Amino acid sequence: MKDPIDTLTPMGVMVLALLREADMHPYEMVRLLRARHDDRLLAITNGTLYHTVARLQKAGLLDEVGIDRDGNRPERTTYTLTDAGRDTVIAWVRRELPRVDSETEFRIALAESHNLERDDVVELLGERRTALLAAHEMHSHGLAKARAKGVPPQVLVEVEREEVLLDAELRWLDALLTRLDGDDLPWGPSAFTDTDRYLAQRKAAQQ
Amino acid sequence: MKDPIDTLTPMGVMVLALLREADMHPYEMVRLLRARHDDRLLAITNGTLYHTVARLQKAGLLDEVGIDRDGNRPERTTYTLTDAGRDTVIAWVRRELPRVDSETEFRIALAESHNLERDDVVELLGERRTALLAAHEMHSHGLAKARAKGVPPQVLVEVEREEVLLDAELRWLDALLTRLDGDDLPWGPSAFTDTDRYLAQRKAAQQ
DNA sequence: AAGCGTATAGTCCACCTGGACTAATCAGGA
């Protein structure tokens, strides 16, 4: 039996995170994800979303809670998080937050890091900082070696870009850690109630 | 009949670009891609690569040129670029170079931009610069609006990171354009012969 | 000389993605 955390796709994480806020039917997930511009983070397509929900159900991370109906609209199946689902999404975010490979996963983990406690985030991002420093050193070392070897500079342009972006991310991360250390950045699952946020977003989405 | 350029996957582009250097069999592509650390740009797996080659052949972008054999090793099928393949990879790079969505595609286009003439690259990256500026403005506008709306700052952290990285890329791009304008960065398909590069790499891979 | 690990060359399949499609319902204009 595989650990369900290893079967989580980015879309799966988003779905679980949404259900942390409120029970929902798939179509509403699509609307919310679009309203929040989460298509910046991943492609939002019907096919993938419905399939993902089915997979998560089979893995026991969420479950049907009923079928309701709005006026004469088609029926819709509402889903809720299981305890396993609640744990798994947290574990996934904790695992991805320090990882320096795989941008996509990190961006999602960061976007969902508000599900963690502040101290947790500080520690995990501290680990990331270390990993970023190591990656940066590896990178410039590799670049220097390639130049010494006589690799034509034109094929190194993409590598140089990568180094610049690594550098920028390091500075951003330091600034964020400072903000988190001083308490001027409100944080944590308790910084706003889930229902409040959900309702505000739903209202915004309906306008 | 679909335009073959729209069926190109990242791996497909890499395969075509490799064949621009020399005729090759799939297994050698894997070795070269690994030796050049192109797994920084995309996942390199046997399954995907062989399947990709088959698709490219069906699309008429490459073709078999023979089956040879090294000692008692298994036979291997060598492939060569068709004229359509040569044109398509160039067209793809030209199309992806100015695009600001889709990092993966851009990084590959940049890594393969040495297949274009310098003037071409300067123009296309100029377009990219404009697009980046627009994206940056959109982004900070959106951020400001979200803050004004009272969106909790913790959920904006990922968006802020994005803005920082956009900014860094803009500065990198300006530096690159300056280097390309002054002629201190050798460029172009003619800056080194393909065979020379290929042979150098093959030698490096064999050590 | 036997044995073991690694390199060569490629096949196969389970799974995931995304776009096209269906089908009904509601809103708004001519």
Added chain:
DNA sequence: TCCTGATTAGTCCAGGTGGACTATACGCTT
């Protein structure tokens, strides 16, 4: 009033990905 277009809710399938697997051959050690 009828028609058009958008919204709601979801299904389906072709196609791409990546990891596991096969099978032989070479090199190196004991």
